[in-house]
Amino acid sequence: MEIIICIGSGCHLKGSKEVQEKIIAFINANKLEKEVFLKASFCRGNCQNGVSMSIDGKEIDHVSPENITEILTKFLKR
Template sequence: MNIYVCIGSSCHQNTSYFVMKEMKHLIGENSLEEKVRLLPAFCLGGCGDGVTIKIDDELITGVGMDNVTDLFKARVLNACL
């Protein structure tokens, strides 16, 4: 599984650095380094409300520190179990 976190200017202003850092932490905490690759991406075309990420081919907008953990559990952890 590949997770792309947008680091474009709009998402950067919306805390993409912290979202990326938290994703990295969650991947490590759940020992998913062999299954999940975390990659930066430039503008994914979903600028606006929160950070945009892409999990494989699925674009997800509105990501932030308030929902990144729940999102990780629902979309990443469940898929890797």
């Protein structure tokens, strides 16, 4: 599974660094290091809906430090 998170300036201002840290903590806590690959991207052209992220190509808008754990739980614990 591939997660791509935007670290462009627009998303950075909306908390993408904190989202990134929470993704890493989630991966480690659930021992998903061999299954989930986290990548960073520059602006994805979706700043107004940031933080912008994709999981296996599915675009996910309005990601925040508050909702990232819920999103990951939904996608990763199927």
